[in-house]
Amino acid sequence: xxxxxxxxxxxxxxxxxxxxxxxxxxxxxxxxxxxxxxxxxxxxxxxxxxxxxxxxxxxxxxxxxxxxxxxxxxxxxxxxxxxxxxxxxxxxxxxxxxxxxxxxxxxxxxxxxxxxxxxxxxxxxxxxxxxxxxxxxxxxxxxxxxxxxxxxxxxxxxxxxxxxxxxxxxxxxxxxxxxxxxxxxxxxxxxxxxxxxxxxxxxxxxxxxxxxxxxxxxxxxxxxxxxxxxxxxxxxxxxxxxxxxxxxxxxxxxxxxxxxxxxxxxxxxxxxxxxxxxxxxxxxxxxxxxxxxxxxxxxxxxxxxxxxxxxxxxxxxxxxxxxxxxxxxxxxxxxxxxxxxxxxxxxxxxxxxxxxxxxxxxxxxxxxxxxxxxxxxxxxxxxxxxxxxxxxxxxxxxxxxxxxxxxxxxxxxxxxxxxxxxxxxxxxxxxxxxxxxxxxxxxxxxxxxxxxxxxxxxxxxxxxxx
Amino acid sequence: xxxxxxxxxxxxxxxxxxxxxxxxxxxxxxxxxxxxxxxxxxxxxxxxxxxxxxxxxxxxxxxxxxxxxxxxxxxxxxxxxxxxxxxxxxxxxxxxxxxxxxxxxxxxxxxxxxxxxxxxxxxxxxxxxxxxxxxxxxxxxxxxxxxxxxxxxxxxxxxxxxxxxxxxxxxxxxxxxxxxxxxxxxxxxxxxxxxxxxxxxxxxxxxxxxxxxxxxxxxxxxxxxxxxxxxxxxxxxxxxxxxxxxxxxxxxxxxxxxxxxxxxxxxxxxxxxxxxxxxxxxxxxxxxxxxxxxxxxxxxxxxxxxxxxxxxxxxxxxxxxxxxxxxxxxxxxxxxxxxxxxxxxxxxxxxxxxxxxxxxxxxxxxxxxxxxxxxxxxxxxxxxxxxxxxxxxxxxxxxxxxxxxxxxxxxxxxxxxxxxxxxxxxxxxxxxxxxxxxxxxxxxxxxxxxxxxxxxxxxxxxxxxx
Numbered sequence: 001x002x003x004x005x006x007x008x009x010x011x012x013x014x015x016x017x018x019x020x021x022x023x024x025x026x027x028x029x030x031x032x033x034x035x036x037x038x039x040x041x042x043x044x045x046x047x048x049x050x051x052x053x054x055x056x057x058x059x060x061x062x063x064x065x066x067x068x069x070x071x072x073x074x075x076x077x078x079x080x081x082x083x084x085x086x087x088x089x090x091x092x093x094x095x096x097x098x099x100x101x102x103x104x105x106x107x108x109x110x111x112x113x114x115x116x117x118x119x120x121x122x123x124x125x126x127x128x129x130x131x132x133x134x135x136x137x138x139x140x141x142x143x144x145x146x147x148x149x150x151x152x153x154x155x156x157x158x159x160x161x162x163x164x165x166x167x168x169x170x171x172x173x174x175x176x177x178x179x180x181x182x183x184x185x186x187x188x189x190x191x192x193x194x195x196x197x198x199x200x201x202x203x204x205x206x207x208x209x210x211x212x213x214x215x216x217x218x219x220x221x222x223x224x225x226x227x228x229x230x231x232x233x234x235x236x237x238x239x240x241x242x243x244x245x246x247x248x249x250x251x252x253x254x255x256x257x258x259x260x261x262x263x264x265x266x267x268x269x270x271x272x273x274x275x276x277x278x279x280x281x282x283x284x285x286x287x288x289x290x291x292x293x294x295x296x297x298x299x300x301x302x303x304x305x306x307x308x309x310x311x312x313x314x315x316x317x318x319x320x321x322x323x324x325x326x327x328x329x330x331x332x333x334x335x336x337x338x339x340x341x342x343x344x345x346x347x348x349x350x351x352x353x354x355x356x357x358x359x360x361x362x363x364x365x366x367x368x369x370x371x372x373x374x375x376x377x378x379x380x381x382x383x384x385x386x387x388x389x390x391x392x393x394x395x396x397x398x399x400x401x402x403x404x405x406x407x408x409x410x411x412x413x414x415x416x417x418x419x420x421x422x423x424x425x426x427x428x429x430x431x432x433x434x435x436x437x438x439x440x441x442x443x444x445x446x447x448x449x450x451x452x453x454x455x456x457x458x459x460x461x462x463x464x465x466x
Numbered sequence: 467x468x469x470x471x472x473x474x475x476x477x478x479x480x481x482x483x484x485x486x487x488x489x490x491x492x493x494x495x496x497x498x499x500x501x502x503x504x505x506x507x508x509x510x511x512x513x514x515x516x517x518x519x520x521x522x523x524x525x526x527x528x529x530x531x532x533x534x535x536x537x538x539x540x541x542x543x544x545x546x547x548x549x550x551x552x553x554x555x556x557x558x559x560x561x562x563x564x565x566x567x568x569x570x571x572x573x574x575x576x577x578x579x580x581x582x583x584x585x586x587x588x589x590x591x592x593x594x595x596x597x598x599x600x601x602x603x604x605x606x607x608x609x610x611x612x613x614x615x616x617x618x619x620x621x622x623x624x625x626x627x628x629x630x631x632x633x634x635x636x637x638x639x640x641x642x643x644x645x646x647x648x649x650x651x652x653x654x655x656x657x658x659x660x661x662x663x664x665x666x667x668x669x670x671x672x673x674x675x676x677x678x679x680x681x682x683x684x685x686x687x688x689x690x691x692x693x694x695x696x697x698x699x700x701x702x703x704x705x706x707x708x709x710x711x712x713x714x715x716x717x718x719x720x721x722x723x724x725x726x727x728x729x730x731x732x733x734x735x736x737x738x739x740x741x742x743x744x745x746x747x748x749x750x751x752x753x754x755x756x757x758x759x760x761x762x763x764x765x766x767x768x769x770x771x772x773x774x775x776x777x778x779x780x781x782x783x784x785x786x787x788x789x790x791x792x793x794x795x796x797x798x799x800x801x802x803x804x805x806x807x808x809x810x811x812x813x814x815x816x817x818x819x820x821x822x823x824x825x826x827x828x829x830x831x832x833x834x835x836x837x838x839x840x841x842x843x844x845x846x847x848x849x850x851x852x853x854x855x856x857x858x859x860x861x862x863x864x865x866x867x868x869x870x871x872x873x874x875x876x877x878x879x880x881x882x883x884x885x886x887x888x889x890x891x892x893x894x895x896x897x898x899x900x901x902x903x904x905x906x907x908x909x910x911x912x913x914x915x916x917x918x919x920x921x922x923x924x925x926x927x928x929x930x931x932x
Contacts, residue, residue: 033536034782093786102680140735160781186686200685213747215567215898218651219666219868222798223768224742224759226752229793230702230771237703239698276690281679286692293690302689305696308784311773316625317670317794317831318561319868320772320897327695328783332688357750365783379559402685402785431786432681 008137012446019133026125027109027118033092033159035070042155045091046070054138066163069155076149083456084148086177088406089128090157093120094431101433114439121437124429129181134449140461147456150177160366161405168413177377179379180410185422186399190441193387193395196420197373201333202403203342204365208326211358216321226357229310229326235353236327239303244287246303248349256335258299269293269396279426298399339367368405382455383419390448471920474603477755478912485599492591493575493584499558499625508621511557512536522602532629533654535621542615549613549926552643555594556623559586560897561696567899580905587903588894593649600915612919616643626832627871644926645845646876649867651888656907659853659861663839668832669808669871674792677824681789692823694791695776701788701819702793705769710753712769714815722801724765735862736760745892762866768798805833834871848921849885857916
């Protein structure tokens with residue numbers, strides 16, 4: 001092993017307790033991007049991260065204002081002739097609701113056993129921080145990282161990166177990089193590292209049904225007025241066929257079939273139905289017939305109701321017909337579905353279902369195209385070697401059902417190939433109460449990031465980028 | 467006119483501004499019975515009301531503790547040989563949500579024009595207070611009311627009077643009365659007083675669908691897990707036929723047909739479809755074919771979703787499949803439907819609809835039987851005369867779609883005939899934001915209550931009570 005790598009690893013090992021303490025400070029800041037009431041917290045979190053990047057010795061660090069949440073950017077470009085690696089991560093987090101469902105408060109990070117509990121611990125503050133701490137380990141020992149570095153930390157990933165993408169487009173030349181690495185995906189278990197080569201796209205919609213001009217007494221008007229809550233249920237119930245297929249006409253038309261070789265590879269290497277059911281905590285599968293659960297969540301699209309609200313939601317009952325009712329609907333897309341086209345098809349279907357007794361409005365919350373990565377790229381190989389050194393085993397190649405909107409932007413706008421080095425575990429409860437980070441995995445992730453930077457080959461040319 | 471009545475009316479007229487100021491203090495107390503967080507406010511409201519009853523000169527006033535909210539009881543029994551009138555009202559109020567939808571805060575009573583805005587102003591603090599102020603007007607002038615009086619003010623009407631009813635049963639002998647009067651129903655307009663002779667019953671259910679053991683990331687699991695939000699919509703969408711009829715088998719079996727005479731009377735005297743649509747603020751009717759909107763809301767039962775909640779409800783979106791989803795369902799019943807039997811039919815229907823991929827639980831929130839009043843009773847006649855004197859016009863006889871659970875209890879447990887003297891207006895927004903009381907109507911209501919107590923005949927015997 002390279003002596004510089006050995007020294008960086010030794011530094012990281014000795015500094016581990018300090019790294020965890022810093023990570024707790026990072027998780028303590030409620031940087032919830034979806035909720036405007038947390039806008040000041042998101043800015044405070046960006047400043048905290050920028051301060052840490054300055055502290056570890058990154059020579060140029062900027063907090064870049066956008067119309068909503070800032071981008072944290074840092075670079076070290078002191079090795080002309082060597083490749084430039086762009087590290088993308090996001091410091092914003094999902095909402096923590098319902099807060100009562102947490103064993104310990106979501107923004108009071110708490111270590112129990114091997115795990116650090118807190119919103120964002122695993123998605124994505126811990127994995128982002130593993131890269132920062134790998135950089136620190138080189139900067140504090142060797143004095144420089146082995147390659148040129150750009151850090152690009154997003155404050156809006158959980159709301160679809162609406163401001164990062166246009167900013168990337170405006171600065172595409174200044175941001176030129178040879179390889180981008182993103183750690184916002186999952187492994188299969190603590191000893192089963194994984195690299196994701198495919199992500200679903202995403203389309204977020206909000207559906208509002210409006211009925212009477214004001215809330216009505218359901219004793220006085222029940223039976224004479226079409227209840228927006230009922231009309232909403234009637235519409236939502238008809239977005240799927242009874243067998244689990246999405247009922248929107250044309251929805252599957254552009255879905256690219258996956259060949260038998262890859263399906264057989266996925267069946268061998270991907271999680272089994274039993275494993276997915278266990279991870280989900282459900283007894284019975286559901287969904288599109290003819291596909292395994294791994295396939296249903298990766299190579300097949302899905303439509304999910306993410307939230308329902310309307311009428312009285314407190315304890316006991318209330319005799320009310322509300323003026324309106326709202327649903328949040330999330331659609332996961334696969335190649336070659338286009339978010340714009342799917343949005344039009346869903347809107348047309350809903351317009352057809354909407355009864356004349358209510359008014360229905362559909363708003364787009366966010367959209368992102370599905371992506372497919374080139375896994376024969378030399379950067380991919382460097383990451384695989386790094387995992388073998390950090391975890392003692394080669395990573396599994398995986399498709400993911402999730403969406404990272406920036407991946408498409410990095411590949412199509414910056415023309416920079418991306419690799420997805422996952423460090424989250426299936427039971428990390430990303431997006432759910434009691435989200436946690438497995439601290440031994442966090443330690444190995446830092447080591448893997450150190451190895452990765454050392455393994456990036458001088459030449460990253462690859463002629464199959466698409 | 468009786469000189470005592472004239473003096474009571476003069477007192478009430480002079481005291482009007484003070485009465486309104488007192489009513490504002492009454493409305494200011496957020497006595498929301500559905501929400502346990504307001505339990506102390508409900509108690510404070512009971513104490514406020516008891517204090518006012520003592521102040522006006524009621525000789526015996528008690529605040530009676532129950533397992534939940536107190537009953538306020540007062541009596542004046544100084545006229546042996548004369549009839550005893552029981553005045554029932556409720557000092558608890560509906561929840562004020564959503565508070566943002568109010569022009570002025572729900573518990574900061576505000577006069578705009580002729581109206582006093584605030585939660586409970588019309589339902590039922592204003593009408594209850596009209597009776598109290600009528601009593602005050604006699605006590606402060608004549609020194610005594612013209613008949614014996616029992617005041618029975620409930621703190622749990624909006625949650626189905628769960629503790630009042632057993633208390634009535636325990637004290638049925640001590641509470642013996644000749645007539646009960648309740649002012650918790652509507653008129654047809656400021657110059658169109660109305661007496662209600664029929665109320666729908668009520669069955670409140672809470673339906674919970676549980677799926678995964680914890681909230682899931684909808685990117686990772688969307689397409690493989692039956693979403694409780696979706697399953698809930700699928701079940702709720704099948705509680706009605708597409709034409710608006712309730713789809714629960716057996717639901718209509720015991721509905722007593724109403725004869726052509728009464729339907730024709732209702733068509734002549736009741737509100738028209740156009741009027742109901744205007745009051746509701748909707749453009750198009752909905753519901754069971756073959757019946758007018760007045761009939762659909764009075765002589766026909768109805769099933770209404772009163773609330774939906776589950777998943778993410780904040781701004782923007784969140785990629786989540788929640789562990790559970792909840793609906794509140796309110797059913798209005800007509801003679802001879804029985805709440806227990808309907809509850810069993812609905813549960814059986816839901817159990818049949820529930821897919822094996824989720825678990826469904828149904829809880830009963832409250833239940834009350836429908837009631838039909840005897841409108842040839844002499845007390846009814848006294849009330850009609852009082853309206854003619856107070857409003858200058860005879861009251862219309864109405865069926866109401868609402869439910870007052872205590873009416874059934876007063877009639878079946880105390881064997882006391884009830885009359886319903888409504889003072890609320892159709893646009894008072896009972897149960898909705900911006901609830902208000904029309905102050906000129908409040909003034910006439912006090913006068914009507916004064917006339918009513920003076921008109922109650924010495925003999926209230928009537929041999930058709932059933």
